[in-house]
Amino acid sequence: MDIxxxxxxxxxxxxxxxxIIILAGTGLAVGILGGFYxxxxxxxxVKTMLYKGTGGRGEVKPxxxxxxxxxxxxxVGNIAGVSTALNLGGAGALFWMWVCAxxxxxxxxxxxxxxxxxxxxxxxxxxxxxxxxYIRLVPVIGPALAVLFSILTFIAAFGIGNMVxxxxxxxxxxxxxxxxGVETEEQIFQLRLIVGILIMIxxxxxxxxxxxxxxxxxxxxxxxxxxxxxxxxIGVWIRFGGNFLTGISEIFKYAxxxxxxxxxxxxxxxxxxxxxxxxxxxxSNEAGLGSAPNAYAFMxxxxxxxxxxxxxxxxxxxTIVICSITGIANIVARSYIERPDLRGAALAMExxxxxxxxxxxxxxxxxxxxxxxxxxxxxxxxxxxxxxxxWVRTLRLPEKPMRFIWRILWIIPxxxxxxxxxxxxxxxxxxxAANGLMAIxxxxxxxxxxxxxxxLIKDFYSRQLFxxxxxxx
Numbered sequence: 001m002d003i004x005x006x007x008x009x010x011x012x013x014x015x016x017x018x019x020i021i022i023l024a025g026t027g028l029a030v031g032i033l034g035g036f037y038x039x040x041x042x043x044x045x046v047k048t049m050l051y052k053g054t055g056g057r058g059e060v061k062p063x064x065x066x067x068x069x070x071x072x073x074x075x076v077g078n079i080a081g082v083s084t085a086l087n088l089g090g091a092g093a094l095f096w097m098w099v100c101a102x103x104x105x106x107x108x109x110x111x112x113x114x115x116x117x118x119x120x121x122x123x124x125x126x127x128x129x130x131x132x133x134y135i136r137l138v139p140v141i142g143p144a145l146a147v148l149f150s151i152l153t154f155i156a157a158f159g160i161g162n163m164v165x166x167x168x169x170x171x172x173x174x175x176x177x178x179x180x181g182v183e184t185e186e187q188i189f190q191l192r193l194i195v196g197i198l199i200m201i202x203x204x205x206x207x208x209x210x211x212x213x214x215x216x217x218x219x220x221x222x223x224x225x226x227x228x229x230x231x232x233x234i235g236v237w238i239r240f241g242g243n244f245l246t247g248i249s250e251i252f253k254y255a256x257x258x259x260x261x262x263x264x265x266x267x268x269x270x271x272x273x274x275x276x277x278x279x280x281x282x283x284s285n286e287a288g289l290g291s292a293p294n295a296y297a298f299m300x301x302x303x304x305x306x307x308x309x310x311x312x313x314x315x316x317x318x319t320i321v322i323c324s325i326t327g328i329a330n331i332v333a334r335s336y337i338e339r340p341d342l343r344g345a346a347l348a349m350e351x352x353x354x355x356x357x358x359x360x361x362x363x364x365x366x367x368x369x370x371x372x373x374x375x376x377x378x379x380x381x382x383x384x385x386x387x388x389x390x391w392v393r394t395l396r397l398p399e400k401p402m403r404f405i406w407r408i409l410w411i412i413p414x415x416x417x418x419x420x421x422x423x424x425x426x427x428x429x430x431x432x433a434a435n436g437l438m439a440i441x442x443x444x445x446x447x448x449x450x451x452x453x454x455x456l457i458k459d460f461y462s463r464q465l466f467x468x469x470x471x472x473x
Contacts, residue, residue: 010433027106042316045309058300062299064216072292076345083326086331087340097281101323119297138448153294159430162379165373169369174191233326237329285315303460304460333351333355335350380410
């Protein structure tokens with residue numbers, strides 16, 4: 001077995017059924033122990049989004065941090081990943097994606113709470129925090145698990161957070177370019193090269209300012225990006241409104257019964273609906289992977305339990321809202337049935353083309369580019385936090401040079417990834433596997449600290465909200 005085959009095999013295990021069961025099982029356990037607070041207290045999550053950071057400590061305003069995290073979770077997976085899930089699992093996959101989201105909302109809330117709980121304020125007033133900082137507090141094995149997590153995370157940041165995204169920004173630009181006469185291989189190469197250079201420049205200008213600069217950009221880009229996709233996605237629903245009720249009924253019906261596909265020549269079984277619904281849902285909202293606490297730790301917040309509800313609302317928006325926009329659009333346009341040869345972004349493009357004709361490449365191209373670019377920015381920070389934890393906090397190397405080295409190393413692959421995407425497939429698969437492996441040390445820590453996190457969350461909604469006057473008895 002060669003290296004590429006070995007990496008593919010590991011990736012299959014990491015994102016296979018056992019991993020899905022572990023992640024979903026942890027989410028279910030958190031839900032049971034926490035009384036499914038993510039459902040019964042969802043109104044608190046909505047109200048918390050209006051919190052301005054009054055009386056809190058931290059480095060970045062609450063909404064800006066939330067937007068930054070959304071920049072990572074709302075990505076290409078919300079378009080290509082959901083379309084692939086429908087191609088492989090049928091309409092029922094979307095139902096299981098929703099189930100995954102409900103479980104993930106509670107799990108992400110616990111992770112976010114631990115991120116704030118475990119951070120510390122340095123003598124000069126800076127925040128030191130992130131996922132490794134609560135993982136290392138697990139007795140005996142915590143320090144080793146934190147180092148393992150940090151290594152896996154900065155490896156994943158190069159692939160899933162960098163080169164994959166750069167390539168997809170270029171893909172989005174290619175969609176738009178073809179509408180304006182970009183057709184030959186040479187023209188496509190030149191377009192992708194120009195886009196790669198621009199991505200590198202705009203990314204460098206943002207990430208050099210650290211989390212504050214990333215959050216400032218996300219604060220403006222994320223609302224526009226979400227609104228753009230939601231408006232045009234609902235436009236597809238309206239265009240095929242005659243199929244809407246039928247499509248919704250198929251989501252629930254085929255979550256529990258097999259579905260015929262391509263005129264009955266093949267079909268989807270319930271196992272495929274569950275597997276691909278959960279897999280794409282987990283991949284999209286990242287609940288249990290431990291990525292988001294690397295940003296939530298820096299939020300200006302008055303109580304660790306409050307940040308849980310930002311995590312709850314994050315997963316809700318990512319999976320229940322934005323993934324559903326894609327999924328229902330594919331279902332009502334019937335493209336997932338009539339074009340079984342298409343999956344990923346190609347299937348989504350077919351769906352949007354049926355609704356918007358020649359304007360589809362611009363609509364979906366802009367969405368792909370924005371989704372990928374915001375993921376690029378946020379994952380730079382995730383990688384930097386864990387790179388710093390490994391080289392500075394663990395190996396005691398000087399901080400400023402190591403941060404500078406990280407940013408240079410991280411920016412370099414953007415141009416070649418934008419131009420020669422196919423050549424990086426093996427590394428992408430490797431980073432994809434690293435992305436999934438992050439869950440192992442993180443879930444060990446989450447399992448250990450869940451009682452503490454749930455206690456903090458309950459204290460927030462049963463005491464803190466009343467003391468601040470945000471809720472009345």
